[in-house]
Amino acid sequence: MAVQDPRKLPGSIGLESLFRGRAKEYSLDIAGDGYVIACDPDASEDGNGPDIDARILRGWRHLKALSAGSWHACRSTDCLGECTASGCSCSRSINPTARDGFRRHVVQRFAEVAAGKDEVSYASLGCGLLRFDFELLEALLAAQVPVTAVHLVDPQYDGDAKGNDQHRAALGQFAAWFVERNVDIYAHTSMEKFAFHVRQAQALPLVVLQVDCSELTWIFDSQVQPMLEEVLFYGGLFCALTAREGAAQGTSSGATDAWGEVWRLVPESGRLRTVSRLRFRPGEPEGRLLDEDERMPPAVGH
Numbered sequence: 001m002a003v004q005d006p007r008k009l010p011g012s013i014g015l016e017s018l019f020r021g022r023a024k025e026y027s028l029d030i031a032g033d034g035y036v037i038a039c040d041p042d043a044s045e046d047g048n049g050p051d052i053d054a055r056i057l058r059g060w061r062h063l064k065a066l067s068a069g070s071w072h073a074c075r076s077t078d079c080l081g082e083c084t085a086s087g088c089s090c091s092r093s094i095n096p097t098a099r100d101g102f103r104r105h106v107v108q109r110f111a112e113v114a115a116g117k118d119e120v121s122y123a124s125l126g127c128g129l130l131r132f133d134f135e136l137l138e139a140l141l142a143a144q145v146p147v148t149a150v151h152l153v154d155p156q157y158d159g160d161a162k163g164n165d166q167h168r169a170a171l172g173q174f175a176a177w178f179v180e181r182n183v184d185i186y187a188h189t190s191m192e193k194f195a196f197h198v199r200q201a202q203a204l205p206l207v208v209l210q211v212d213c214s215e216l217t218w219i220f221d222s223q224v225q226p227m228l229e230e231v232l233f234y235g236g237l238f239c240a241l242t243a244r245e246g247a248a249q250g251t252s253s254g255a256t257d258a259w260g261e262v263w264r265l266v267p268e269s270g271r272l273r274t275v276s277r278l279r280f281r282p283g284e285p286e287g288r289l290l291d292e293d294e295r296m297p298p299a300v301g302h
Contacts, residue, residue, distance in 0.1 A: 019165035022079055026172030033197050034151070034186035038175035040076070076177060079169040081129035083212050089243040089258045090212035098258035098280035099132060101287050102211070102241045105278065107139045109237055109262055110207050114145050120206040121149035123194060123231075125224070126213030128154060129170045134177070136209070141181060149184040151194055151205060158189045191223070195231045204233045210240040217242050217299035225272055234267040237275070244297040256282050259296050 025041040082091075082099070089095050114120045124133050133152065140147050152174075156167040175185040188194035198204055208228060210216050216224050217240070228238050240261045260278035265271070277296060278287030290296070 016165045019079065019169040022169040023165065023172045026169075026176050028168055028172040028175070030157070030187050033201070034188045034193070036171060036175040036185040036187050038172045038179065038185075040176045040180070042076070077134065077173055079129070079166070079173050080131045080134055081170065082131040083128065087255075088212065089255050090241055094256055095258050095280060095282045097283060097285055098241065098287075099211075100135075101280050101285055102239075102258070102260050102278075103132065103136050103139060105260060105262070105287060106136060106207070106209070106239045107143055107145075109239065109275075110140060111143055111145050113206060113235060113237055117146060117206070119146055119148045121151065121203060122147065122207040122209065123151035123153060123198075123205040124209045124211070125153045125191065126210060126216055127152045128156075128212075129167065130174045132211050133209075134174060137178060137183065141183075147183055149186065149203065150178070151186045151188060151198065153188045153191060153194045155189055157187045161189075191227050195227050198231050204231055204236070206233045206236045208232060208236070208238045210238070210242075212241060212243065214242060214299045228263075229265065229270060229272060232265040232272075234265055234270075236265050238263040238265075238272060241280075242299045244299050255297075255300065260287050261296075 026038040029037040031037065084091055084093065087094065090098055092099065110122070127133055130152070133150065137147060137150060152171065154167065155161055156163050157171070158164065161167075171185075171187055178185060186194075186197070188197065208231075210224070232238065238261075242259050242261075244255060244257070244259050258280040260276075260280060262275040262277075263272040264275045266273050277290040277294070279290060280287040
C-alpha cells in the first residue's frame with residue numbers, strides 16, 4: 001500500500017489533529033531533562049519492535065536512497081521534513097545538492113574527531129522537522145561513528161508553540177526509529193535549557209549542528225558562540241549550513257548558493273576557530289573550499 005504524506009492530505013481533515021494523533025501513536029513523552037520516550041506503533045506483540053528482518057530491510061532502503069541522493073518515504077518517516085521555502089538556497093528546489101554535500105562533509109569531519117572514542121553525542125540547533133538529522137545520523141552510524149545520544153533544540157517543542165503538533169510527530173518518529181539503534185534522543189525548547197542539561201549531566205556534545213536557521217546566524221557572536229564555548233567537548237566541532245545574500249546586497253535575489261562553515265573548539269584557548277568554509281553551488285555534489293581571504297555574504301531569512 002502506498003504511503004501517504006500527512007502534509008499532502010486535504011486540509012479539511014485538520015492537519016493539527018492529524019499530527020497530534022501521529023505523535024500519540026508513538027506514545028511520545030519528554031522528560032524533565034529532555035529525554036524523549038517513544039515507541040514504534042508497529043512493534044511486535046512481545047514489545048521488541050519490528051522483527052529483525054524488517055528493521056534491516058527498512059534501514060537498508062534508507063541507506064540506499066541516501067547514497068543516491070533521494071529520500072525513501074515510509075510510514076515510519078512520513079512526518080519528517082525540511083525547509084521548502086521558495087527562494088531559500090538551502091532548499092532542494094533551489095539547490096538540490098547542497099544538503100547532501102554538506103552532510104557528507106560533516107560525516108567526514110565528525111568521524112575524524114570521533115576516532116578512538118567509544119561514545120559520542122551531537123546536538124542540532126533549530127532542527128525543525130528532522131529530515132537532515134535523520135539522514136546524518138543514519139550516515140554516521142553506517143560509518144561506525146559511535147553516536148549514543150542526540151540533543152535536538154527547537155522552540156517548536158514548546159507545547160504552546162505554533163506547529164508544535166507537527167514537530168512532536170516528527171520527533172516521535174525520529175526517536176522511535178533510533179531507539180532500536182541504542183541512541184538516546186533528547187529534545188530541548190531553548191539553547192539555555194540544552195546547555196544547562198548537558199553541563200549538569202557532564203555529557204558535552206562532540207559536534208553541534210545548525211542547518212538553515214538564519215535566526216541563529218544573526219545572533220552567533222552574541223549568543224551562539226559563547227554558549228558553544230561552554231558546552232562543546234574540547235576539540236569538538238560546530239558545523240553550519242546557511243543561505244546568504246546574492247549579488248544584489250541586502251536581497252536574496254539570485255542567491256542560489258548555500259554556504260557551509262566548520263569551527264573547532266581549540267583546547268588550548270577554549271575558543272572557537274574556523275576550520276573550513278565551503279560554497280555549495282547548485283548541481284555540484286561537493287562544496288568548494290573558500291580561500292582564507294574570501295568573505296561570505298550576510299545571512300538571509302525566509
